[in-house]
Amino acid sequence: MEPAPHxxxxxxxxFAIASNTLTxxxxxxxxxxxxxxxxxxIGSSVFMARLSFQQEFQILKDVSLGxxxxxxSVLAILATARLxxxxxxxxxxxxxLAKPVPRFEYLLGKLLGVLVLLGIxxxxxxxxxxxxxxxxxxxxxxxxxxxxxxxxxxQLDDALNQIRASGLKIxxxxxxxxxxxxxxxxAALTLFVSTFATTQIFTVFVMVFVYFIGHLQAAARxxxxxxxxTGWVGKTFLALVAxxxxxxxxxxxxxxxxxxxxxxLALFAKTALxxxxxxxxxxxAATFVFYGKEV
Amino acid sequence: xxxxxxxxxxxxxxxxLKLPAERALSLQQRQLQIADVMNLDLREKLGQLGFIAALxxxxxxxxxxxxxxxxxxxxRTEWGRVLFWFRQVTTLQPRVPLFWDMAAWxxxxxxxxxxxxxxxxxxxxxxxKAQREYFAIGKDFLERGIKNNxxxxxxxxxxxxxxxxxxxxxxxASECYAKxxxxxxxxxxxxxxxxxxxxxxxxxxxEAYERLRALYDAGEQERVPTLIKRLKFLEDKLGIPPxxxxxxxxx
Numbered sequence: 285m286e287p288a289p290h291x292x293x294x295x296x297x298x299f300a301i302a303s304n305t306l307t308x309x310x311x312x313x314x315x316x317x318x319x320x321x322x323x324x325x326i327g328s329s330v331f332m333a334r335l336s337f338q339q340e341f342q343i344l345k346d347v348s349l350g351x352x353x354x355x356x357s358v359l360a361i362l363a364t365a366r367l368x369x370x371x372x373x374x375x376x377x378x379x380x381l382a383k384p385v386p387r388f389e390y391l392l393g394k395l396l397g398v399l400v401l402l403g404i405x406x407x408x409x410x411x412x413x414x415x416x417x418x419x420x421x422x423x424x425x426x427x428x429x430x431x432x433x434x435x436x437x438x439q440l441d442d443a444l445n446q447i448r449a450s451g452l453k454i455x456x457x458x459x460x461x462x463x464x465x466x467x468x469x470x471a472a473l474t475l476f477v478s479t480f481a482t483t484q485i486f487t488v489f490v491m492v493f494v495y496f497i498g499h500l501q502a503a504a505r506x507x508x509x510x511x512x513x514t515g516w517v518g519k520t521f522l523a524l525v526a527x528x529x530x531x532x533x534x535x536x537x538x539x540x541x542x543x544x545x546x547x548x549l550a551l552f553a554k555t556a557l558x559x560x561x562x563x564x565x566x567x568x569a570a571t572f573v574f575y576g577k578e579v
Numbered sequence: 580x581x582x583x584x585x586x587x588x589x590x591x592x593x594x595x596l597k598l599p600a601e602r603a604l605s606l607q608q609r610q611l612q613i614a615d616v617m618n619l620d621l622r623e624k625l626g627q628l629g630f631i632a633a634l635x636x637x638x639x640x641x642x643x644x645x646x647x648x649x650x651x652x653x654x655r656t657e658w659g660r661v662l663f664w665f666r667q668v669t670t671l672q673p674r675v676p677l678f679w680d681m682a683a684w685x686x687x688x689x690x691x692x693x694x695x696x697x698x699x700x701x702x703x704x705x706x707x708k709a710q711r712e713y714f715a716i717g718k719d720f721l722e723r724g725i726k727n728n729x730x731x732x733x734x735x736x737x738x739x740x741x742x743x744x745x746x747x748x749x750x751x752a753s754e755c756y757a758k759x760x761x762x763x764x765x766x767x768x769x770x771x772x773x774x775x776x777x778x779x780x781x782x783x784x785x786e787a788y789e790r791l792r793a794l795y796d797a798g799e800q801e802r803v804p805t806l807i808k809r810l811k812f813l814e815d816k817l818g819i820p821p822x823x824x825x826x827x828x829x830x
Contacts, residue, residue, distance in 0.1 A: 335650070338677050343646070346639035354637070438800065442766050449764055480583045502605055509602070527594025528587070531601050534608065539639040543674035544731075545611060554604050558597075565593050569586040576582035 297385055301393025302400060309363055309401050317355055321409050324351045325416050337424045341450045344420070345542045348413040349459060353538065355409070356402055356467035357495065363401060364474035365487040367394045368574075377579055388571040391475065395567060398471045406464045414452060421451035458552050459538030465559035466535035470495070472566035473530065479573040498532035501525055530562050642671040646678065649685075658690040662716065669720065676731040679724025687717025687741050714745050735759035736766065739776070749779040770794065771806055778809045788813040795825060 328347045335343070371377035380390055424447050432440040474491050481487040508522035534555060537547055649664035665682035672678055691713035700706050721738040728734060739755035742748040756773035759765045771794055777787035791810045794801040807825065814824045 339646075339681070342675060342677050343643045346643045350637055350640035438767050442768075445764070476586070505598070505602065505605075524591075526598065527591050531605065534601065534604055536638070537608070539672065540611065540674055542639065543672065544676075545674055547611070551604075551607055551611070554600075554607070558600065558604060561597070565590070569590055572589070573582050573586050 292386070294389065297389050298393045298396060301380070301385075301390060302396035305367065305394050305397025306400050309397065314359060314363060314401065315405070315408075317359065318405065318408055318412075321351055321355055322412055324348070325413055337447060338450045340420065341417070342542070344417060345456070346539070348409075348416075349456070349463070349538045349542060352406070352409045352413065352460070353463045353466070353536075356406060356463055357470055359405060360398065360402055360467040360471040361474050361488060361491045361495070364395070364398050364471045365478055365481075365484050365491065367398070367475070368478045369481075369484045369487075372579060381579060387574050391479075391567065391571050391574055395472060395475055395570075398475075399468055402464060402467045402471065406460060406467070410457075410460050414456075417452045421447065424451075455541050455546065456538075458547055459541040462535050462537055462552075462555060462559075465556060466532065469530060469532075469535070469559050469562045469566070472563040472570070476566045476570040476573065479570045479577060494529060495532065497525060498529050499536075500533075501529045501531045502533045504529075505531070534558065638671055642668050642675075642678070645671070646681075649681075653685055653689065656693060658685075658693060658713075661685050661690065665720070669724070673724075673727040676724060676728045676733050679720050679728070680733055680737050683717040683720035683724070683737060683741065685717075686713050686720060687745055691717070691745070714741070717741060718746070730762055732759040732762040732765035732769065735762070736769065739772065743776060749776045750783070753777040753780065771801065771803070775805060775809055778813055784813055784817055788817055788819070792825075 325344070325348045328344055368377070371380075377390075381387065425444060428443045428447055429440070432443050470491065473494060474487060477490050477494075478484075478487045481490065504522045505526035508519060508526050537552075537555065541547060645664050645668045649661050649668060652658075652660035652664060662682075662685075665678070665685065668678045669682055691710045694700075694709035694713055695706050697706055697709070700709070718738070718741055721734055721741065724734045725731070725738065735755045735758045739752045739759065742752035742755060753773045753776035756769045756776060760769035760773060774787055774790040774794060777783050777790065780787070788810070791806060791813065794806060795810055810825060813819075
């Protein structure tokens with residue numbers, strides 16, 4: 285029987301590497317941070333019970349989504365930063381690349397593993413957050429129904445509508461999706477940095493720097509384009525920041541969604557498209573550098 | 580190493596390509612007042628660390644933290660601090676009506692009452708002056724809140740209440756209730772309250788009567804005791820012919 289011909293590109297191989305990456309990350313107990321998230325959500329919910337329901341819901345949403353954003357970003361950076369150094373350290377990379385596995389498949393598989401991990405984390409955190417918010421909303425609705433049981437129907441409806449307006453809204457899902465996209469972008473960028481970084485610490489350090497500069501990129505871009513800076517040194521610096529770093533501020537729309545701002549579908553689609561575009565570009569750059577890396 | 584340099588050069592080239600799209604998206608977001616926290620005013624108020632934190636995706640969390648600080652200051656009746664924290668909170672989260680409303684309530688209702696009852700100030704005239712200053716601060720919070728959230732009925736309702744209860748300005752109270760009434764999420768009583776307030780305005784009784792009568796005719800659900808009372812008062816005041824008046828047994 286003749287062996288199956290080797291294909292230049294195989295989804296099967298990518299999925300196999302992704303699956304192994306995911307299993308490896310799960311074994312490293314990265315999901316422990318979910319416990320921390322649960323503590324933040326449930327803890328803030330209990331602590332805020334002394335405030336009015338509008339204040340409680342507002343803070344619960346802000347704290348939960350803020351925690352979700354920071355946890356996914358940190359997870360994306362830490363989980364990705366260790367992929368290549370660890371494979372080199374325990375020599376797994378040699379075993380894989382000695383086989384007819386193209387390097388871009390190896391990188392794609394690794395990235396896909398991290399993205400699945402981020403996806404699972406976001407789903408679990410969202411489920412927990414929605415459950416806590418829903419339970420609190422139902423409790424407060426029940427209390428209001430009891431308090432207004434003797435009041436006219438109009439007053440009861442007003443009170444219940446006020447509570448529902450402050451509670452769980454489906455729009456939040458769009459905010460969660462953007463949080464996930466931001467984490468994917470950070471994972472792809474971390475992968476790119478880790479292809480030329482000498483140590484894991486260096487990658488993490490660079491990414492923390494990128495994270496903060498990325499949030500200020502929009503300011504640098506506007507200063508540069510509106511010619512507000514003086515001197516060529518300043519202008520060059522601002523141009524480099526604007527051109528090299530991603531605009532992470534664009535992905536911070538969740539605060540406005542919580543505040544009740546309706547994000548148009550077109551704006552959401554453009555933000556998502558920009559995020560996907562960044563992921564593709566950084567993955568291509570990582571592949572390009574990784575092909576030249578001596579392993 | 581040359582590959583790294585080439586990759587960074589490619590990213591720079593990509594940067595040139597992405598720039599127009601990124602800027603257009605940013606401008607579009609700014610039109611919705613999203614992510615527009617890069618103003619110098621905010622930096623001055625928050626300090627560098629808070630500003631960086633706000634820009635790093637923790638804006639809402641920073642605002643909540645400051646809100647809790649304001650809440651603690653309120654529990655300690657430290658009104659200067661309450662104002663200080665709320666100014667920061669509303670600068671950070673201008674699209675959250677709750678913060679504007681709470682800030683205004685603390686200033687116009689709590690701080691103003693504390694100022695009037697301030698035993699450390701022996702002169703009543705100065706107490707009243709301080710009270711009025713707090714009314715003005717509360718009003719300013721609500722007006723700026725409305726400017727940032729023009730579709731939010733809660734802020735118009737709070738401003739109407741402030742005009743009615745604290746400033747004794749029924750005309751403006753009526754206007755605010757009228758503005759709130761057609762907005763999504765408004766209370767069902769806003770239309771009625773607007774007419775009630777108008778009925779207290781000298782010279783606008785006829786208009787108030789017509790609006791109250793229209794509400795009365797709209798159906799049973801609008802015929803609440805206050806509406807009927809105000810309507811009867813205006814019927815007497817305007818000398819409405821008996822055949823056009825509402826039933827004596829309406830109440």
